[in-house]
Each structure stands twice: as structure tokens, then as C-alpha cells.
Amino acid sequence: MRAYPEARRDETVDELHGVRIADPYRWLEDADSEETAAFVAAQNAFAEPVLAALPGRDAFRARVTALLTAPTRGCPFERGGRVFAWRNDGQNQDVLTVADSVDELEDARVVLDANLLSADGTVSVTTASVSPDGQLLAYGVADGGSDWRVLKVRDVVTGVDLADEIPWTKWNQPVWLPDGRSFTYWRYDAPNGNGLTDEMGAGRLMVHVVGEDPADDAVLFSRPEEPRLFARHWPRDDEWFVLQTDTGASSGNDLHVRRHDEPVTALRQLVEGHDVERNAIGVRDGRLLFVTDEGAPRYRLDAFDLVSGERSTVVAEHATDVLLGASLTAGGLVLEYSHDASHRVQLAADDGTLGDDVPIGDGVSLTGLSARATSPTVFATTSSFVDRGTRHVVETDGPRLVAHRTLPTPGPAAPAATTTRIRTTSSDGAEVPAFLVRPAGDDGTAPRPTLIWAYGGFNIPMNPGFRAVLAAWVDAGGVLVVPNLRGGGEFGSDWHKQGTKGAKQQVFDDLYAIAEHLVATGVTTPAQLALHGRSNGGLLAGAALTQRPELWAAVLPGVGVLDMLRFHRFTIGWAWTSDYGDPDDADDFAALLAYSPLHAIREGVAYPPTLVTTGDHDDRVVPAHSFKFAAALQRAQAATGADAPILLSVDTRAGHGMGKPKDAAALEFADQLAFAARHTGLAVDEDALP
Numbered sequence: 123m124r125a126y127p128e129a130r131r132d133e134t135v136d137e138l139h140g141v142r143i144a145d146p147y148r149w150l151e152d153a154d155s156e157e158t159a160a161f162v163a164a165q166n167a168f169a170e171p172v173l174a175a176l177p178g179r180d181a182f183r184a185r186v187t188a189l190l191t192a193p194t195r196g197c198p199f200e201r202g203g204r205v206f207a208w209r210n211d212g213q214n215q216d217v218l219t220v221a222d223s224v225d226e227l228e229d230a231r232v233v234l235d236a237n238l239l240s241a242d243g244t245v246s247v248t249t250a251s252v253s254p255d256g257q258l259l260a261y262g263v264a265d266g267g268s269d270w271r272v273l274k275v276r277d278v279v280t281g282v283d284l285a286d287e288i289p290w291t292k293w294n295q296p297v298w299l300p301d302g303r304s305f306t307y308w309r310y311d312a313p314n315g316n317g318l319t320d321e322m323g324a325g326r327l328m329v330h331v332v333g334e335d336p337a338d339d340a341v342l343f344s345r346p347e348e349p350r351l352f353a354r355h356w357p358r359d360d361e362w363f364v365l366q367t368d369t370g371a372s373s374g375n376d377l378h379v380r381r382h383d384e385p386v387t388a389l390r391q392l393v394e395g396h397d398v399e400r401n402a403i404g405v406r407d408g409r410l411l412f413v414t415d416e417g418a419p420r421y422r423l424d425a426f427d428l429v430s431g432e433r434s435t436v437v438a439e440h441a442t443d444v445l446l447g448a449s450l451t452a453g454g455l456v457l458e459y460s461h462d463a464s465h466r467v468q469l470a471a472d473d474g475t476l477g478d479d480v481p482i483g484d485g486v487s488l489t490g491l492s493a494r495a496t497s498p499t500v501f502a503t504t505s506s507f508v509d510r511g512t513r514h515v516v517e518t519d520g521p522r523l524v525a526h527r528t529l530p531t532p533g534p535a536a537p538a539a540t541t542t543r544i545r546t547t548s549s550d551g552a553e554v555p556a557f558l559v560r561p562a563g564d565d566g567t568a569p570r571p572t573l574i575w576a577y578g579g580f581n582i583p584m585n586p587g588f589r590a591v592l593a594a595w596v597d598a599g600g601v602l603v604v605p606n607l608r609g610g611g612e613f614g615s616d617w618h619k620q621g622t623k624g625a626k627q628q629v630f631d632d633l634y635a636i637a638e639h640l641v642a643t644g645v646t647t648p649a650q651l652a653l654h655g656r657s658n659g660g661l662l663a664g665a666a667l668t669q670r671p672e673l674w675a676a677v678l679p680g681v682g683v684l685d686m687l688r689f690h691r692f693t694i695g696w697a698w699t700s701d702y703g704d705p706d707d708a709d710d711f712a713a714l715l716a717y718s719p720l721h722a723i724r725e726g727v728a729y730p731p732t733l734v735t736t737g738d739h740d741d742r743v744v745p746a747h748s749f750k751f752a753a754a755l756q757r758a759q760a761a762t763g764a765d766a767p768i769l770l771s772v773d774t775r776a777g778h779g780m781g782k783p784k785d786a787a788a789l790e791f792a793d794q795l796a797f798a799a800r801h802t803g804l805a806v807d808e809d810a811l812p
Contacts, residue, residue: 126760126768127164129753130157136687139708141715143687150749151692153738161749162738162772169733169769176796178806182594183792189590190784192533195513197490197503198224202256206233214243214783218250218259220278224501224515224529233259233278240265243783249295252278253302254358258332260296260305266739269293269694273307275332288336292325292694297355300382304331306342306355322694324349327365342386343367350696359405362428365389366402370700374398379410379428392426399615400424404450404495406472411436413448419616421445423457423474436474444614449493449500454520456480456493456500462543463555463585463612467491467502469521477521482514485541487585498524505588507559507602508539538562539596541586546639548608549631552620556605556636557586558645561596570601571804572646574637578607578629579658580701581618591654591791598795600804601645607632607662609701623703624713630665637673649675652798656680657743658701664719664751667732674730676801678794679719681736681743684751686718687711692744720747723754728764731801735790737773745772769797 131146150158173179196208196216205224208216215237219230239245248271249262259278262271273288273296294308310325326344330336343353343365354366363382368375377392377400393400398416405411409425416424421444423437437445437457444460454477455470465488467480482488482504489511490503500516510533517525539562545555564570573595577584584604596602606612609621609629621629637653640646653674655663660682667677687705689695703710715721732755736748752770759768771793773786799806 124168126756127161127168129161129757131757138687138705139711141711143715143721145688145750147750147753150753151688151744151746153745158749161753162774165752165770166772166774169771172767172769173733173771173793173797176793176800178598178799178804179792179796181806182598182795182799183788185594185597186590186791186795187784187788188534189510189593190788192510193531194511194533195227195503195529195531197492198227198501198513198515199252199492200494200497200499200501201252201254204256205230206252206256212784213237214785215239215246218247220256227529228532233281234261234276239263243785251296251298251305253298253305254300255302257302260298260307262291262296267737268739269741273330284332286330286332286334286336288330288339292322293352294327294354297358299329299358300360303333304329306330308353309339321691321696322349325352327353327355340386343389352697357402357404362405362410363389364402364405364410366400367396369396370697373700374415375400377402377410377412377426392431401447403448406450406495411448411450413445415615419614421614423448423455437470437476438474444612446488446611447491449491450495451493451500451518451520452496452498454518456491456516456518458488458491460583460585460612463557463583463606465504465585467516469518469523471521475521478523480514480516480523481526483512485586486512487587489587506586507541507557507588507596507604508593510588540564544603544636544639544643546635548628548635550628552608552632554605554607554632554635556603557584559592559596559602559604561599561601564599564601566645569644569646569650570599571650571652571799571802572601572603572640573652573654573798573802574603574605574633574640575654575659576605576607576633576662577655577657577659578605578609578621578632578662580609580698581611581615582658583611585612590787591795594791595795595798598799598804598806600799600802603636603640603645605633605636607636609658622701623710626702626713627717629662630669630717633662633666634670634673637670648673650802650804652676652678652802654678654680654794654798655682658683660684660743660748661686661719665717665722667729668719668722668724669717671727671729675803676731676733676798678733678735678798679748679751680734680794681740682719682734682747682751683743684718684747685720686714687721689743689747692746693741695743720751720754723751723758725758725761727758728762729755729759729766729768731766731797732768733794733797734768734770735773735794736770739774748772766801 134145134148191212194210198207210216218234221230236247248264259276264271275284275286296305298305324346327342328339365378366375374396380388400414402412418439422439446458457468469477486504492501502514513529540560548554660679663679664684734752736745756768
């Protein structure tokens with residue numbers, strides 16, 4: 123192994139809560155400096171020859187490209203009597219289309235082709251909303267994977283953009299008001315310093331009237347004294363303006379309402395506090411319906427009478443399943459449930475009386491659902507570990523299922539694989555399950571190279587959804603394991619909270635329990651076991667690498683949160699304190715320092731082969747996390763003389779991952795898969811890959 127690139131160390135030290143914390147690579151937090159650019163160039167120059175020489179890299183790239191470019195069809199939705207849907211026939215970016223009916227979507231007219239926004243496919247559409255009458259499209263354009271976007275407005279009929287252009291927006295989707303000529307959005311002041319890394323200030327909810335100067339847009343909600351407050355206008359209703367506010371990425375929210383014809387000052391608060399979730403789904407007969415975990419960790423559907431203020435329960439908490447969401451239909455409700463981390467759909471009457479189940483299949487995830495309070499038709503999309511996507515058209519009569527059919531999706535058939543559930547006991551005695559996906563022909567009689575893909579945070583569930591990088595691993599003969607760790611949203615709010623803040627270590631312990639179970643039951647061995655995770659999953663991978671290096675043959679942290687003492691000082695990082703805790707709080711600091719991957723790197727420890735990946739335009743999890751972690755890890759590895767490589771690969775035209783061109787994604791995935799295959803012993807038969 124060649125010598126790692128030199129990375130300057132300085133004497134930067136912070137004293138936090140009486141503890142001296144060295145930060146010798148602090149200079150790498152300056153994303154725009156020449157020295158940081160030279161560091162990135164040196165790391166890529168070091169990593170690329172190693173990655174290029176990996177057996178199977180070209181085969182994986184070809185297979186991932188084939189999976190990424192296979193036709194996809196998004197969930198249809200109706201506006202103004204016409205049906206819209208996103209589609210992709212192999213392009214880097216998706217295309218929005220419109221047709222007169224759902225059965226005409228294959229011949230639909232193009233409304234917006236995001237591939238025409240840039241020559242290299244790195245400009246993407248990250249949000250889009252069609253007006254109620256189907257005449258206008260408000261959409262957000264992001265450059266190079268940034269979370270920042272510019273809102274534009276397009277005439278759906280002519281396909282021509284209007285003059286409206288609104289910069290410095292993030293997060294919220296534009297929500298149209300009843301007039302169909304104005305919409306709300308969330309806006310920030312233009313950054314004074316580095317818009318890539320600087321901590322976000324206070325935002326405000328604005329209303330824009332199409333055709334008017336955005337500089338004259340009115341403020342609907344602003345709390346400058348509370349810069350960490352988000353406000354979301356949701357859902358759209360013809361009579362009532364409904365506002366939700368929250369203070370973090372997975373915290374609870376409160377609710378405010380007023381009639382549209384009332385002044386902004388008439389906004390009244392229905393419930394106070396951000397300790398529980400209250401996710402509004404719509405207004406019917408003067409009652410605001412919302413999904414909540416208040417006294418119901420598996421969630422229930424409640425209602426506020428907007429005149430009397432009376433609160434009632436519409437659909438009670440289920441005995442075993444988690445209510446993920448609900449939507450209004452003409453004369454009823456459609457309920458989305460999680461059952462043992464897979465999804466199911468059930469109809470209900472307005473009064474909450476449960477009705478028919480919708481046959482979306484077993485072992486699938488809902489990837490989209492579109493319903494309207496004025497229509498009996500529901501559109502849905504599902505996927506699984508091997509199914510790229512199935513579209514469902516559901517006709518309802520209140521709680522009764524009238525008809526169900528699926529729409530054909532062009533493209534290759536799903537690869538053959540078998541998915542089962544495994545369960546083991548974690549460190550605190552709780553049962554932790556996982557999905558185990560075996561490739562065709564694997565009878566389980568011998569241990570095989572195995573890849574764990576995991577997340578464990580922010581109430582986000584790990585369901586059996588399709589991902590090209592994972593499907594390509596199974597196609598190549600590898601075993602895939604997707605655990606349902608604490609911190610996730612598979613089993614309700616208690617499951618989530620058991621893996622947050624001071625209990626975050628439990629997430630890592632759940633992962634180790636799964637890994638040890640795989641070894642004990644002969645699924646794999648430590649010499650054949652790789653771990654991959656992105657974002658919060660990158661934190662998981664970094665913690666597992668530093669806490670239990672002996673468990674892994676390879677570790678792949680992607681765009682990870684790896685410096686747990688400074689994450690809150692960049693862009694939107696402060697919102698993650700809802701899950702991680704606040705480093706400025708002494709108690710939270712102690713828990714964070716105990717597992718922070720950057721600070722857990724130890725001299726004299728030989729670490730397993732590691733491939734750290736990030737994008738230099740990532741303005742969500744800033745790349746400094748990965749830069750500092752890789753530099754420190756390389757230094758520690760070099761001191762041991764270990765041959766296992768520590769690589770940092772930086773995409774210099776990418777952000778956190780959203781909107782990434784397919785060709786760039788295919789190269790990144792191929793590097794990760796070939797690296798995992800090389801170090802787990804997966805022999806890639808290039809001729810056998812589909």
C-alpha cells in the first residue's frame with residue numbers, strides 16, 4: 123500500500139464542558155479554501171487507482187447502470203381533471219408528464235424535462251407542485267446536489283416558464299392556495315458567508331402570487347426570535363389554512379389554523395408544544411384530522427372540531443401495526459400501516475369504521491400514495507427489494523373496495539431472490555428483526571459474502587424498498603441484510619425514541635446483535651461481512667467501525683455525520699439535536715463524545731478496509747465530516763502498518779445525493795460494491811450478472 127496523502131495537523135483545541143478536545147483537521151471545514159481543494163484532489167488521486175483495479179468494478183458499473191436506467195414510473199396524481207406522473211426511461215433526471223387519464227400515461231405529454239436544465243445532468247428538480255386546476259406548476263431547481271433551490275413557475279398548457287423566480291428556498295414543497303394563483307413556500311435570507319457550510323438562520327413562510335415580484339411577497343409566519351423553528355402549510359384546504367410548526371428533524375409539532383378569508387393575525391393555535399407528533403391530513407365537515415402519537419406510540423387518527431374545539435379519536439391505535447399516514451377520499455379514508463416493517467393499506471369510513479384491505483401485495487413498501495377528498499380513486503406505488511415498482515389504481519366507495527388493478531411497467535422482470543425475516547436479542551433483551559435477502563440458488567448451507575445496509579434514526583423506517591446498489595449486490599451472488607434498528611420508524615414512536623439522544627448507543631448495539639447473529643447462524647463470517655450506510659447510516663457505519671473493528675471485513679460510510687461535537691454548527695445540523703442531543707448541553711455532550719466516530723479513532727488499532735464517500739457540494743451533511751474522519755483514520759492506520767486500505771472518494775459535483783445524475787451514481791455504487799466484494803471474498807462472475 124502506498125503512503126497516504128499528507129494532511130496537515132494543527133494545534134486547534136476546544137475546551138467543552140471542562141474537556142479538552144483536539145481538532146487538528148479543523149481547517150478542512152473551510153470547503154472553499156485552496157488547501158481543502160488540494161486535500162480533495164490528493165485523496166481522489168490516491169483512491170482512484172485502487173478502485174480502478176478492483177475486480178468486478180466494470181461489471182458492477184454495468185449492472186447498476188442497467189438497473190438505474192431501467193424504466194421507472196412514479197405515482198400518478200390528479201389535478202384539474204388530468205393525471206400527472208413522473209417517469210424515467212433511462213435519463214439522468216426524471217420527466218413530469220400529463221395525460222387525460224391514467225391509462226394514457228405511456229403516451230403522455232411532457233410538462234417538464236429536468237434533463238434539459240443542464241448538459242451534464244447535475245441540475246435537478248427537487249420539488250414540484252401542480253395547482254388545483256392543473257394549469258400551473260411551481261417547481262424547485264437545485265444545482266450540483268445542493269439543498270438550496272430556486273423556485274420557478276411553468277404554464278402546464280404551453281410548457282413555458284413564467285417570469286417568476288424565487289431564490290434561497292429550502293425544505294418545504296410549494297403549497298397552492300385555493301385561488302390556484304398563489305402558493306406558500308419557506309425562504310431564507312441570502313447567506314452572508316458560505317452558503318454551503320454556514321449554520322442556517324431563521325426562515326419564514328411566504329406567499330407568492332404568480333406574476334408578481336417575489337420581492338413583494340408577504341410573510342405569513344415568522345419567528346426571528348426562534349431561528350430553529352420550521353413552519354409548514356399543510357394540507358391544502360379550500361376553507362382552512364392549516365399550519366404546523368416544529369423545531370427539529372424528527373421532533374413533534376403543534377398546529378395553528380385560520381380561515382383563508384381571515385387576516386394573518388387571526389391564526390390561532392390548537393395545541394401547544396413540540397413533544398408529540400400531530401400530522402394534519404385534511405379538513406372534513408369542519409373537523410381537522412391528524413395522525414398523532416400522543417399516548418399512542420403506534421399512532422392513531424384524531425380530529426379537532428374547528429368551531430367547538432372538541433377533540434375526538436377517529437381511528438384508534440392498532441394493537442400491533444403502526445399507522446404511518448392517512449388520506450381523505452370521497453366519502454372515506456385510506457390508511458397506511460406498517461406491519462412488521464412492511465406496508466399494508468386499509469380503507470375506512472369517515473367515522474373511522476375500518477373497511478376493506480387493499481391488495482398491494484406482501485413484503486412491499488408504499489413508495490407513493492395519492493388520494494383526493496373529492497375523488498373515489500386512489501393511486502399508489504409499491505416496491506420491494508427486487509421489484510423496481512408497481513403502480514396500483516384503486517376505486518373506492520367509502521370503506522369499500524370497488525376495484526383494484528395494476529398498471530404495466532416497461533422494463534426487465536425483477537431478479538430472482540428470496541426474502542425472509544430473522545430476529546435476535548439485543549443487549550437490553552429486546553427483539554430486533556432484519557430482512558435477509560438471499561440470491562437465487564443460495565440454499566443457506568454455507569456462509570456467504572454479506573452486506574448489511576442500515577440506518578437507525580430520525581423515525582425513518584427501513585422497509586423492503588428497491589435500491590439499485592443493493593439489488594446489484596444480490597444479483598452478483600451476495601447476501602443482503604437490512605436490519606430494523608432502534609431509532610427507526612418501523613414499530614412506532616417508542617421504537618424511535620429508544621435509539622435517540624442518550625440512548626443512541628442502543629442503535630449500535632442492535633446492529634452488533636444482528637451481525638453476531640448472522641455469524642452464529644452460519645449466514646456469514648466476520649471475514650465476509652461488510653457494512654454500508656449513508657447520512658445517519660454513515661454515522662452508524664463510522665461508530666461500528668471504531669467500536670467493533672473486528673466484526674467487519676469492509677465498512678463503507680457514505681455522506682456520514684461523523685463529528686458529533688460540531689455537527690450542529692453547519693447548515694441545518696442543529697435540527698438533528700432532536701435525535702442526537704445538543705453538544706452544547708453538558709449531559710448530551712458526554713453521550714455524544716462517547717461514540718463520536720471522529721473522536722473514537724484510537725492509535726494502535728488496525729481498522730478494516732474502509733471506503734469513505736461524500737460530495738464536495740453536500741450542504742446538508744457537510745463534507746468536512748468525511749474529510750476529517752478519513753484523515754484521522756488514515757493517520758491511525760498508517761501508524762499500525764496495516765495493509766487494509768482507508769480510502770476517501772469525493773464526488774466534486776455532487777451534494778448529499780438528491781438529484782445525482784445516474785451515471786455519477788452508477789460509478790459511486792460500483793466503487794462501493796467492488797470494494798465490498800474484494801474484501802468479503804465475493805467473486806464477481808461478469809458473465810453471470812444479468
